[in-house]
Each structure stands twice: as structure tokens, then as C-alpha cells.
Amino acid sequence: MKRVSPYELSNHLGNVLTVISDRKIPVDANNDFITDYYLPDVISSTDYYAFGSPMPGRQFNSGNYRFGFNGHEKDDEIKGSGNHLSFGDYGYDPRIGRRWQIDPIILHDISGYAVFNNNPNFFTDPDGESPISIFAKQVAK
Helix, strand or coil: CCEEEECEEECCCCCCEEEEEEECCCCCCCCCCCCCEEEEEEEEEEEECCCCCCCEEEEECCCCCCHHHCCCCCHHHHHCCCCEEECCCCCCCCCCCEEECCCCCCCCCCCCCHHHHHHCCCCCCCCCCCCEEEECCCCCC
């Protein structure tokens, strides 16, 4: 059996919303034995609330795709499906938008448990170290 390569389709923050495979599903709409068009092979699809909690009824996973909000690995054994993300050395609960333990980098103007500078619409946190503005990722022309 051929190995399937996944392709991640993400939004402006780098959140993976849909994962498709490199396979295409042929469709013969009028039964004339000629392929009329192809459909993608969707492996996973998830819509998220602001801090990364998956929306009920708006998620699908046909395989063992283990990544979630902001591209981080889901750890469903700790708090259930989609309720814990692993950001390297610290855990994150997307339902409340907080870390499990205090951030080792002390910032006096924000809580030690906060992520994304409390603004997940304009900041991303790829490694858990410090939030990055989505505008800083854009290349100036």
C-alpha cells in the first residue's frame, strides 16, 4: 500500500485547519466510466475557538493526525480530546487559554500563565518562548 503524504492547510496565524493527503478520489458523476472530477482525501479538519479549543461538531479526524491549534501536538490522554496541547516544555489548556505552569521568562506586565499576550488573533507562539506578532512575519515590500 502506498504511503500517504499529508498537506496542512493553515490560516494566517499558522493554525492547521484542514489536512489533506496526496491521494485524489475520482468521481464519475454520470456513470459513463469517465472520471469527471476529483475530490480531495480529507484526513482531518477542525475549527477552533479563539484560544484553540476545538468547536464541538466542527471537527473531523479520519486517521491518527496528532497536531492541533498553532501546529502543536495534541495530548488527548491528559484531559480528553483536544483539551491539552504540548508546547515543548509546557502544557497548555486551550479551553481557558492558560499554561499549566508558570512561564520561566518573567514579564511583570502579564500573568505567568498567559499565552499569546492574551491576544490569539494577532499573536502566535510557535515554541512557547515568546509570542510573535503576525505582522512581524510579513515581509515588507
